[in-house]
Structures are given as C-alpha cells and as structure tokens.
Amino acid sequence: MSGHSTYRPQSRFMQWFESRLPIGGLVHSSFVAYPTPRNLNYWWTFGGILSFMLAVQIATGVVLVMHYTPTAAQAFDSIEHIMRDVNYGWLLRYLHANGGSMFFLAVYIHMFRGLYYGSYKAPREVLWILGVIIFLLMMVTAFMGYVLPWGQMSFWAATVITNLFSAIPLFGKGVTEWLWGAYAVDQPTLLRFFSLHYLLPFMIVGVVILHIWALHVAGQNNPTGIDVKADKDTLPFTPYATIKDSFILVCFLILLAWFVFYIPNYLGHSDNYIPANPLQTPPHIVPEWYFLPYYAILRAIPSKLGGVFALFASIAVLAFLPWLDTSKVRSARYRPLFRQFFWILVISCIGLGYLGSQPPEGGFVIAARIFTAYYFLFFLVILPLLGLIEKPRPLPTSISEAVLKKPAAAGHKA
Amino acid sequence: MAATEAAEPTRRDFLYIATTAVAAVGTAAAVWPLISQMNPDASVLALAATEVDLTPIAEGQILTVKWRGKPVFISHRTKKEIEEARAVPVNSLPDPQSDEARVKKGHDQWLVVIGICTHLGCVPLGHQGQYDGWFCPCHGSVYDTSGRIRQGPAPTNLEIPPYEFASDTKIVIG
Numbered sequence: 001m002s003g004h005s006t007y008r009p010q011s012r013f014m015q016w017f018e019s020r021l022p023i024g025g026l027v028h029s030s031f032v033a034y035p036t037p038r039n040l041n042y043w044w045t046f047g048g049i050l051s052f053m054l055a056v057q058i059a060t061g062v063v064l065v066m067h068y069t070p071t072a073a074q075a076f077d078s079i080e081h082i083m084r085d086v087n088y089g090w091l092l093r094y095l096h097a098n099g100g101s102m103f104f105l106a107v108y109i110h111m112f113r114g115l116y117y118g119s120y121k122a123p124r125e126v127l128w129i130l131g132v133i134i135f136l137l138m139m140v141t142a143f144m145g146y147v148l149p150w151g152q153m154s155f156w157a158a159t160v161i162t163n164l165f166s167a168i169p170l171f172g173k174g175v176t177e178w179l180w181g182a183y184a185v186d187q188p189t190l191l192r193f194f195s196l197h198y199l200l201p202f203m204i205v206g207v208v209i210l211h212i213w214a215l216h217v218a219g220q221n222n223p224t225g226i227d228v229k230a231d232k233d234t235l236p237f238t239p240y241a242t243i244k245d246s247f248i249l250v251c252f253l254i255l256l257a258w259f260v261f262y263i264p265n266y267l268g269h270s271d272n273y274i275p276a277n278p279l280q281t282p283p284h285i286v287p288e289w290y291f292l293p294y295y296a297i298l299r300a301i302p303s304k305l306g307g308v309f310a311l312f313a314s315i316a317v318l319a320f321l322p323w324l325d326t327s328k329v330r331s332a333r334y335r336p337l338f339r340q341f342f343w344i345l346v347i348s349c350i351g352l353g354y355l356g357s358q359p360p361e362g363g364f365v366i367a368a369r370i371f372t373a374y375y376f377l378f379f380l381v382i383l384p385l386l387g388l389i390e391k392p393r394p395l396p397t398s399i400s401e402a403v404l405k406k407p408a409a410a411g412h413k414a
Numbered sequence: 415m416a417a418t419e420a421a422e423p424t425r426r427d428f429l430y431i432a433t434t435a436v437a438a439v440g441t442a443a444a445v446w447p448l449i450s451q452m453n454p455d456a457s458v459l460a461l462a463a464t465e466v467d468l469t470p471i472a473e474g475q476i477l478t479v480k481w482r483g484k485p486v487f488i489s490h491r492t493k494k495e496i497e498e499a500r501a502v503p504v505n506s507l508p509d510p511q512s513d514e515a516r517v518k519k520g521h522d523q524w525l526v527v528i529g530i531c532t533h534l535g536c537v538p539l540g541h542q543g544q545y546d547g548w549f550c551p552c553h554g555s556v557y558d559t560s561g562r563i564r565q566g567p568a569p570t571n572l573e574i575p576p577y578e579f580a581s582d583t584k585i586v587i588g
C-alpha cells in the first residue's frame with residue numbers, strides 16, 4: 001500500500017500532461033493513496049479544518065477589500081457601508097470576523113493535540129516549528145485585521161500592542177514611531193496595517209505548504225505515538241481520512257454558522273462600534289478572546305519590560321519544545337505523570353484567558369501570577385525533568401496490535 | 415570546488431569573498447529605502463506647533479489639546495494640588511523628579527504633560543486615583559498632581575512636551 005507511483009491517468013490527454021507536469025501524481029500520492037495511521041482519532045481532523053478556514057478567510061477578505069476604504073476618516077463608515085448597503089455585506093463581514101475566532105479555536109485544539117500526543121518529537125521538530133511560525137503569523141494577521149474597522153477598540157488595541165515595542169531599551173521610541181509612521185497611531189499606521197493584513201495570509205499559505213510537506217515526509221503521528229511499521233498499520237487517505245475530515249468539517253461549520261447567524265457580535269466588543277477617538281481611551285480595554293491568555297501574562301508581571309518579555313517568551317518557548325521534552329515516549333497515553341501536568345497546563349491556559357478579561361487588581365493579579373508561573377515551569381522545568389524521572393507504561397508493539405487486539409489497557413479517550 | 419582543506423587562499427577565493435561583500439552591501443542599500451519609508455514622513459514632521467490660550471481654563475480644570483496626534487493635558491492646578499505635589503520626598507518616587515523641575519518657573523499652577531500613559535499608551539483619566547492626579551484605566555497606573563508615576567506598571571512619569579509661555583496666558587507647544 002505504498003502510495004507512490006501507482007497513479008496512471010486514464011485519458012490520453014492526462015497521460016500527455018502528466019509526463020510534462022506530474023501534478024496529478026503529486027495530488028494522488030499526497031491526498032488519495034497517502035497512508036495514514038489507522039488509529040487516528042478526531043483530534044487529528046483539525047489540520048483539515050484549519051486549511052479550510054484559511055481559504056474561507058482569504059475568500060471573504062478579498063471580497064471585503066472591494067468595499068473597504070483604508071483611511072482614518074472613512075474606514076469606520078466603509079465598514080457600516082458594507083454592513084448596510086453591500087449585497088450580503090453583513091454575511092461576508094460576520095463570516096470573516098467570526099471565522100477568525102473559529103480559526104484560533106481550531107488552531108488551539110490542533111496545538112494542544114500536538115502537545116498531548118508528542119507530535120513535536122523527532123523526526124517532526126521542523127514540522128512543529130513551522131506550525132509555531134504559522135501561529136505567529138496568524139496572531140500578527142488577526143491583530144492587524146482587528147485594527148482595520150477603526151473603532152475605539154481597534155484604535156486602542158493598535159496603541160497598546162505597538163507600545164509593547166516601546167519597552168525595548170534605548171530604541172523603543174524610535175521603533176514604535178517607525179511602526180506608526182507618525183507620533184501616535186494614525187493614518188499611516190492604518191494604511192500599512194491594511195497592506196500587511198492582505199499580504200500575511202498568503203505568507204501563511206506558503207508556510208502551510210511547507211508544514212504539509214514536512215508532515216508528508218515524516219508521516220503523521222498517531223494516538224499511540226509509535227511509528228508505523230507495516231502496511232496493516234495504515235489506511236489510504238482517501239476515502240478514510242477524506243470522509244472523516246469532511247464530516248467533522250461540516251460539524252465545525254455548524255458552530256461557525258451558529259455564531260454568524262445567531263450571535264455575530266458575541267465575541268466582539270460593543271466599544272468597537274464607536275469611531276476611533278485618539279483623545280479618549282475606553283474605560284475597560286481587552287483584546288479579542290484568543291489573545292486573553294497572553295494579555296494576562298503581560299499584566300501579571302509588575303514591570304513593563306518584564307511583562308513584555310514574558311509575553312513574547314510564552315510564545316517563543318513553544319519553538320524549543322522538541323528539545324525541552326526529554327522523554328523518548330511520544331504519546332501522553334503512556335506517560336502517567338506527563339498527562340496530569342498536561343491537564344494542569346490546559347487549566348492554566350484557560351484560567352489565564354479568564355483572568356485576561358478581568359480588571360488587573362487584587363486576587364485576579366495573584367491568580368494570573370500563579371498560572372503564569374506554572375506555564376513557564378511546565379515548559380522549562382517540568383518537561384526536562386519528567387523525561388528523566390517518569391516511568392512510562394509499556395508501549396504496544398505496533399499500531400495494529402493496539403487497535404485490533406483491544407487489550408484491557410489503553411481504553412481511555414483523550 | 416573540492417579543494418583540500420589546508421590549501422592556500424587563491425585569487426578565486428578572494429574574488430568569491432569580494433563579490434559576496436559587494437552583493438551584501440548592494441542588498442542592504444536596496445532594502446534601506448523599504449525600511450526607511452515607514453518612518454514619519456515629511457508631512458507628519460511638518461505638523462505645526464500648537465498654540466493654546468490659557469484664559470478659559472479655570473482653576474482646578476484640565477484641558478486636553480491635540481499635538482502631533484497625541485493628547486496633551488494642560489492642568490490649572492489649585493494651591494492644594496501644588497502643595498500635595500511638593501510635599502512628597504522626591505527620592506521616594508519610582509521616577510524621582512521634583513515638581514519644580516516639571517513646570518516653568520513662575521508658572522507653578524500650570525502643568526503641561528503629554529496625556530499618554532508611559533506603560534502602553536492609553537490616555538489616563540484626570541482627577542482620579544488616590545493621588546488626585548491621573549488614573550490609567552488600561553492597566554491601573556496612578557499618577558499624582560505633577561503627572562509623576564506613583565503606583566502601577568508604568569515605568570516613568572508622564573512626559574513633558576517642549577513648550578514655552580508666549581505670554582502669561584498663552585503657551586506654544588512644539
């Protein structure tokens with residue numbers, strides 16, 4: 001069942017074409033005959049969802065640009081113009097805005113799945129780091145997109161985030177003014193953010209292609225974390241993975257549709273329906289939900305430079321994960337201690353998300369400090385030590401044995 | 415290309431290095447305009463100085479004006495506010511600076527500061543916080559009646575813009 005070189009085009013034309021540009025064979029070996037581990041669970045379907053969401057964001061975004069005006073004087077009005085005048089403008093904008101949120105929901109699940117099953121370990125280090133780069137690009141893109149409606153939240157998000165760079169010793173002021181193109185967030189800032197918000201998604205597409213390429217070189221990880229050893233450990237991508245991915249994609253789109261059609265502004269902030277005012281900050285500013293954990297980390301540290309450093313470090317640490325985790329066993333199924341620390345990490349991240357939405361005072365700050373401390377302890381201390389002291393449970397000898405024999409152990413769902 | 419390791423540098427090695435150096439310098443020179451264009455442009459730099467008439471500002475009132483796209487607070491301080499600002503031992507402050515150094519001589523009642531929190535750039539609210547100065551709603555920095563940081567994450571005092579008294583009732587910012 002090796003996927004390669006079995007592709008024979010039927011028609012004479014396709015045979016002629018294939019001998020000149022073998023793209024049919026590439027698609028066939030990558031998405032049809034490609035062998036996938038037979039024990040993949042539903043947590044493995046989020047890569048497909050993410051690819052689809054990226055396409056949705058680009059399609060709706062390109063269309064929105066046809067009606068948007070990127071000037072400080074007209075941006076806000078042009079968004080209302082899209083909502084009220086443009087045919088289906090409301091639908092396209094709500095899809096784009098809520099699509100961004102769903103994109104992040106899917107990417108967080110995708111990342112936690114990688115963490116749980118050790119998908120970052122050899123030989124998939126480059127695959128994982130490419131994923132971290134995609135995540136970074138997503139964050140920059142989402143932030144810049146949020147600025148474009150030029151409401152109060154847009155303006156002050158832009159102000160606070162660009163001011164993070166003013167914490168850089170010596171060059172801080174110069175760097176922020178270079179980012180703004182002015183002495184404050186203003187017209188030049190809006191225009192360059194618009195330009196980059198259009199560019200970056202295509203860079204994401206480029207890195208996604210590298211990500212999938214690296215995936216297809218190493219092969220997919222699987223819930224047992226052990227390598228594919230024989231053909232009976234795998235199933236062809238089509239129809240098995242194709243159908244499964246399609247099914248879960250439809251379920252995911254129901255969730256998106258629920259937000260778009262029933263609660264389109266639930267994840268937004270009402271302050272962003274007030275035009276930007278550089279002379280007045282809204283009383284309570286918070287980022288979009290998907291940045292709340294990082295915002296909580298920023299505010300947990302009682303020093304400007306320290307807070308900014310912790311914020312960037314919390315993302316940068318992910319790139320070093322393949323070397324911080326010293327355990328040879330990939331899947332958390334066979335790592336009893338790791339599994340407990342992993343779930344504490346999940347709770348910490350959700351906790352930080354909640355705390356990021358609360359005012360920075362009293363018990364909220366103390367809780368945020370505890371969760372922040374755990375976040376860094378997990379990656380920098382617990383993971384390196386755990387590989388040395390943990391005694392993993394016995395691994396099955398093969399994927400097919402783990403799946404087909406159904407022994408007493410390993411019955412739990414992730 | 416597979417020269418032995420201990421080979422003497424040849425004229426060809428020199429040419430490789432020289433060519434690479436020229437290419438690197440040329441690339442840097444070509445990239446420079448692409449980076450520099452993001453700096454504030456001539457029209458932004460040319461923003462004129464702002465003139466403010468102080469007569470309508472009553473004692474105890476804070477006026478906000480816009481200068482270079484940023485808010486500037488002009489506070490007409492009361493006797494009590496000035497005394498409060500001067501009663502604090504300077505060395506006990508996070509960013510030690512005396513109130514006298516933050517106003518113009520002979521115009522002690524007028525405090526002119528850039529209305530941008532030195533933490534992450536929000537606009538603080540006037541007459542709030544436990545020091546009667548400003549309170550930043552974003553991350554809880556508290557400034558006193560001299561615009562000095564007293565509590566919270568902001569690292570420095572509110573910045574003083576360059577300004578001069580054109581007359582007793584008029585200032586020019588910038």
